[in-house]
Amino acid sequence: MPRKNAFYAQSGGVTAVINASACGVIETARANRGKIGKVFAGRNGIIGALREDLIDTSKESAAAIRGLMTTPAGAFGSCRHKLRSLEENRAEYERLIEVFRAHDIGYFFYNGGGDSADTCLKVSQLSESMGYPIQAIHIPKTIDNDLPLTDNCPGFGSVAKYVAISTREAAMDVASMCETSTKVFILEVMGRHAGWIAAAAGLAAEQEGDAPHIILFPEVAFQREKFLKQVQRTVKRHGYCVIVASEGAQYKDGSFLSDAGVTDAFGHSQLGGLAPVLADMVKSELGYKYHWAVADYLQRSARHIASQTDLEQAYAVGQAAVEFALRGDNAVMPCIVRGKGKRYRWSIGEAPLEQVANREKKMPRGFISRNGFGITEAAREYLAPLIAGEAYPESRNGLPRYTRLKLAAVPRKLKTSFKV
């Protein structure tokens, strides 16, 4: 069997540990030099392939590749670009084949979420549909934790850990000042369609009365009166109230709270996030002094406090992707399988991409407490092991030392360019 090269690309929103998956792919490929050629990474994801803008990872030192383990965000660049169907945009697929052929690429490793799984599935079918032999393996990654078949998604554990720690810390601040100052604190976290991230904040609580007191999930229709009553009850009982809200919190009709008509002086709408909308509700109806925070990108890039479990899993799925490819698999995704028994154990399984693409895993209703504002014991059991362990990066001058790659371009072989 002639040695084929591999293409690797990062796709969609990045995470604190997606580069650990890249590290898993590249190190495993290097360990199998006899069977697999070079790993070329797409600069800025799949559009790097379309533009024939490839990065030669073989130019990076072993230390630099290892450094990916402690480096957040997408070291090769990522993008939001979903390949449409073959019928809709045949030109893109033809271009991919042209680039793959020019660079002798026989393996396609795509590191992303649900949309990327779909793209990866389409690429896996190129062999059949367009006669170009390629094995496509999807490497799961999403802070949203919404991929099916895998017990959890690499990237989620670290954002969960960040949110749980931040909630605990900020709540201590509020608790110590609430007698004369802020009584209500709102932390807005990511999660447009599913409340996994907000749910993780629930891990901050250890005892009755601990924050967060209210979690707002996209899965539970927001009821203004019920919410305000719960805030008031909490402040009366504990002196303060900490709320963690998914950005996707919505009314029964599906409209987002964050779209609730916040406008600036010029009438531009959708300026703010959800947190200020909730804060205003609390202030105008209950009169409590409030503060709010929006973690935004801070939460998904917080490598300084990444979960050790998450990091290991991110590496493992990258490693498994190469191993699956080398044994001849196509259109699959390494997934994380939770062992049975009380003590948390996990292993790597294999899921057919057809069953992954375009399916979203919502939080089970049994993870949300009866009043809709908290998590259940079942949720805690599921979530807790995912944030376990610290994986502190090396520091220099008080700051994490993150790797900078050379990102050397692979010389172009094609005369044609392609507009993305």
Add this chain to the structure above:
Amino acid sequence: MPRKNAFYAQSGGVTAVINASACGVIETARANRGKIGKVFAGRNGIIGALREDLIDTSKESAAAIRGLMTTPAGAFGSCRHKLRSLEENRAEYERLIEVFRAHDIGYFFYNGGGDSADTCLKVSQLSESMGYPIQAIHIPKTIDNDLPLTDNCPGFGSVAKYVAISTREAAMDVASMCETSTKVFILEVMGRHAGWIAAAAGLAAEQEGDAPHIILFPEVAFQREKFLKQVQRTVKRHGYCVIVASEGAQYKDGSFLSDAGVTDAFGHSQLGGLAPVLADMVKSELGYKYHWAVADYLQRSARHIASQTDLEQAYAVGQAAVEFALRGDNAVMPCIVRGKGKRYRWSIGEAPLEQVANREKKMPRGFISRNGFGITEAAREYLAPLIAGEAYPESRNGLPRYTRLKLAAVPRKLKTSFKV
């Protein structure tokens, strides 16, 4: 000399390391049992004294007190309550003396910022003005870093570290996605009157082109056109632009940008912070896709990533306060003195409270770059050592293990109550 008890209180906004100062006070007092009695802490700060709501720290184990080193926020509660002048509110001073006398308190340790220094100074004068013998020592604490005479303020180094790390991490996220997604990211940080915290974000940059590309200081009048041009120039040059903005960013006339007319559907104003105002400006004038974050309390409670230097200094000023008291000092504040020479060294000095109270230290103009959007080498030299060293807390189940004190109340001795 009969052994007098001590009163300790936390005042104003809390920090990641104010409890380290409490630890310094309590451990040093315990080490000097022959000379000083118990340390009583005010529950929720000075109002605990006024209400005769004291916490008996002698009921806490040595391990619990040591645990304060790794516990953020105010373990005894803090408050925003400034004692007015003796003429304006004599009743409060009389009440303080009444409580101090009842509990045989001869030492007053007040852990706070500028306003607290003023309160502490007034208490130090009780001996003279009202005939009650007391030694009052102020223990510096403020994330704002705006106290005079001390080289820096405990609490600042940790928020500076948090902001520098968060900026570096979020910027990597933006950089890896900017080709097809967010081009402008805005992080709003604290600092109503001085830009120290925003300046610290500048430490995230190591090389030309690194984020943050624009820092907005309260000290530099905001010019809309100049700002927008700089954003555009940065995006054209680097593909993205990271902005770190002090909440106190203001126009030439002193009006805050955050007051710039953000209203909700009901016309309530001042809903949002500064970040969404800037984001809207960028979107409407330049059309770039943006994201923004508001760190709020997360930044000042982030004990998980506290600065080791800051932690040591916070402890040292608590320790020194007791030592100063035991040698008979009054109306003073331990301060941090920076050694000369290239290598950073610090020691504890002593500053007269009269020169501390009601004076605010702004950033030197020489710390802000000529275009007003960055920091100078002088600023870097000043700031860098303050964030040095990691002081990770112990973790359990993936979360920092923060101390919970018993907070046992000292039995009341007075019949009268006092309305605060």
